[in-house]
Amino acid sequence: MNPDRQAELDALRPDLLRFARLQLRDAGAAEDAVQETLLAALTGSKNFESRSSYKTWLISILRNKIVDIIRMQGREVPASSLAKDEEGDDALADTLFEPDGHWRPEVRPVRWADPEASFEQQQFWQVFEACLDHLPAKTARVFMMREILGLDTGEICKETGISTSNCWVVLHRARLALRACLEQRWFAGASA
Amino acid sequence: MLSCKQASELMSQEQDRRLSLTERLGLRLHVLICDACSNYRRQMGILRQACRRFGSGGTP
Numbered sequence: 174m175n176p177d178r179q180a181e182l183d184a185l186r187p188d189l190l191r192f193a194r195l196q197l198r199d200a201g202a203a204e205d206a207v208q209e210t211l212l213a214a215l216t217g218s219k220n221f222e223s224r225s226s227y228k229t230w231l232i233s234i235l236r237n238k239i240v241d242i243i244r245m246q247g248r249e250v251p252a253s254s255l256a257k258d259e260e261g262d263d264a265l266a267d268t269l270f271e272p273d274g275h276w277r278p279e280v281r282p283v284r285w286a287d288p289e290a291s292f293e294q295q296q297f298w299q300v301f302e303a304c305l306d307h308l309p310a311k312t313a314r315v316f317m318m319r320e321i322l323g324l325d326t327g328e329i330c331k332e333t334g335i336s337t338s339n340c341w342v343v344l345h346r347a348r349l350a351l352r353a354c355l356e357q358r359w360f361a362g363a364s365a
Numbered sequence: 366m367l368s369c370k371q372a373s374e375l376m377s378q379e380q381d382r383r384l385s386l387t388e389r390l391g392l393r394l395h396v397l398i399c400d401a402c403s404n405y406r407r408q409m410g411i412l413r414q415a416c417r418r419f420g421s422g423g424t425p
Contacts, residue, residue, distance in 0.1 A: 192422075225422075225423075228422045229421060229422040229423060230422075231422065232420070232421060232422030233421070233422070236420065266370065269370075270368075270369065270370045273368065274368025274369055274370040274371060275368065275369050275370075276369050276401045276402075281401040282401045282402070282404040282405040282408060283401075283404060284404050284407075285404070285407070285408060285411060288411045288414070288415070292414075292415065292418055292424075293425055294425065295424075295425050298419065298424045298425070301415060301419065319381070320412075320413065320416035320417075320420070321416050321419060321420040322420065323420065326381050326382070340381075341374075341377070341378050341381060341382070344377055344380070344381060345373070345374055345377035345378070348377045348380075348409060348412060349373065349377075351412060352405065352408050352409075352412060355408075355412075356408075
């Protein structure tokens, strides 16, 4: 292992740890996932043209480690612990919709200007992470299993012990909250 | 006629399953006349793109 590679690993470690923490919400498990990723990276002898392609490679290893940990935990966490998050359901819907089902005027979705330009900005991703972090823990877990780790709803049901329709409800709630958060903290200002 | 609340449920679910013909027609009609939901639907796509980018380490 050359010293440059070691320096790059050190530089990327905080990013990896944040990525793992966000999804596992467990500092110890996140640390484990990152350690295993770094070990795998040290034994891999691939060459990379740039730091960004190196990061992409590391993240793909880390994603697999996170899925492994979730699969292991899934057998340990009782399904009933998901029910707690779900009580927040109506409260969220009430803040977003009128009793007749129309959007409340203050939260009506507006047009988001140029998302690609936002994706190029570091500040956007800070807001994005903060919004993900803001979701209730179990809701975030299901959402990230679906959208970040790319599992299908069938597997999510299996790992979390919830029904398919429940899974849709949880995903819907996550998207409502995340959309509102991104609009409020980023796009409303950016497009104004 | 779907309410915005119902439409938002379908717009989430179409990310995860194939909607029925009735659901698709109802949604298409609603989005046609509702700017807010039309924005919401586009945002569901943007959210998915953002998650892909984030999940593949493609962030700056």
